[in-house]
Amino acid sequence: MSVQHQEFRGRVARLQSKHASFSQGATARVQSDGLIVIEPRKIRSSISGKVFVLIIVSFLLFKAFLMAALGFDSYDERVARLAEGSAVEQLGAVIMQSDPVSVWAAQQIGPILR
Structure with a gap:
């Protein structure tokens, strides 16, 4: 497998894991410099x-x-x-x-x- 193909598969794997983490929902926040950052919603346990x-x-x-x-x-x-x-x-x-x-x-x- 060529180096470019390995890099491509690595990028696809990162995108798939990022997509899976966003499947539970997302939250957006504005940083101090005005940049809007969207992060996956953290899953909290229902039993404290x-x-x-x-x-x-x-x-x-x-x-x-x-x-x-x-x-x-x-x-x-x-x-x-x-x-x-x-x-x-x-x-x-x-x-x-x-x-x-x-x-x-x-x-x-x-x-x-x-």
Whole structure:
């Protein structure tokens, strides 16, 4: 392949990637010298850090509530039965295992439930 053809393919690849980035929309801004610059719109995640932390805390509180309501022995027995199931159930058992934060929260919630 000739050098000119390689350069042409490089320019085409840059134009295709630029076009793909503009497919999500664009914003225009005026620089201090009056030049109008059009840039691709930045994609923002719909889940912020605060929402992610809230989901994790809610899940841990849910586990703590289950531990307090069922009792620690019964909860561990149910998780052990879950670990004997299919791959999805085994994944659920790993997620639902007792952790120090949930155990502490269950100990705090337990007297309130009884």
